[in-house]
Amino acid sequence: MAEPVRQELSALAAIFCGPDEWEVLSLSETDGAVFRILTKAEGFMDTDIPLQLVFHLPLSYPYCLPGIVVNSKHLTRAQCEIVKEKLLEQAETLLLEPMVHELVLWIQENLRHILKCPEAGGGSEKCSSAASMTVDDGLWMTLLHLDHMRAKAKYVKTVEKWASDLRLTGRLMFMGKIILILLQGDRNDIKVPKSLMLNVNLAIFC
Template identity: 65%
Template sequence: MAALAREELAALAAIYCGPEECEVLAVSETHGITFRIQITVKELLDTDILLKLLFHLPVNYPSILPDISVNSDQLTRAQCMDVKDKLLEQAKKHLSEPMVHELVLWVQQHLKCIIRQSTAVCSEKTTLSRGAGTEDGIWILFLHLDHMRAKAKYVKTVEKWASDLRLTGRLMFMGKIILILLEGDRSNIKEYLILQKTSKVDVDSSRKKCKEKMISVLCETKIQPQHARYNLTFEVKDYSTIDELQKEFEAAGLATLFSEFVPPLLK
């Protein structure tokens, strides 16, 4: 791992040293550093905005842009995505130099403007596309299932849905963890969710057919331009270790998605 990334992380930890302000999630010589910075933007729209920024610095950072994830209970998902897009635009201006602190300072200064623009654009899109059934681009859906009692039937059903809806991705098993990662058109992603929640896809403890009631939607979002669609088929895969599962996400350019949602499932 580049010494530059380690030095930057140490500097950030010194700056954001309050409780939960800077948290290291993963450090790997082969996969890079993943950490979360939590900041509060004061006096924004008459309230304080708690912003959680997740950065993944790949091994070749800063020659390669970091992956960034943005979350906030005070902002909508669309607003968080707009903040993320703006941060990635800024990151391109700092390529080949340490940039995380600059990005954090920039978002503190410009968050109010981003939210106002996001609200205006969202309103305009709603007016122009009211009644439209789809959104351009490829979307990703990330699901967690609690269990499968009728595993063979369940797997075949998921494979059929994915095929019928032209969705690609993975049905992943790692110990007791069951994950579904899907990529495809927005309308087909939505249709899959409806099928998943309304069809009798499993059996209950009495072996009677039942609907899926123990499903969690971990993430549903449009794939960003820097993450080209990588799946060409839908596959069912078993992983013996968490490292194998992590490599699957990293190979897809989805290391941030893994770091944000999978480790909590292990607790």
């Protein structure tokens, strides 16, 4: 992992030093870094809305966009998707430089404006769009957010078989009620089977 990224992670850990504000979920020389930030942003009626932001910084970061998962008990899935899309749009303006703290500050200042937009008006449909950028020729990193996992043992076996059949490497991560799958492999091999599709509500490709 590049030294500038390590420095950014250290700075973020120092900034988000409150209870449960910061947690590193995965740190790898091959997969990059996955971490969670808890913050609040002003929403409707000047009410603070808690946000859980999961970032995946691939090895090619900051030359490519980070993966982002947005969760909040106070927002619908559709609204979380809109917030994620707006964060990625903002991230495109910050390429080539450390951007995570800037993105957190930006969403703190702009969440209420995003929620006022017509496209963020509501709905509970599952999120499925993705931001895409290759790491190198054919090699992609994928972060999947599972909506739920009722039969954990059976589901884990299904995920392991799916990844093995597609020649993918990855990691299954549990963070309270948040379930993430980090995968790496050829772009053409990364396909979500129907048996998992109903539970996947957010996919980010980097």
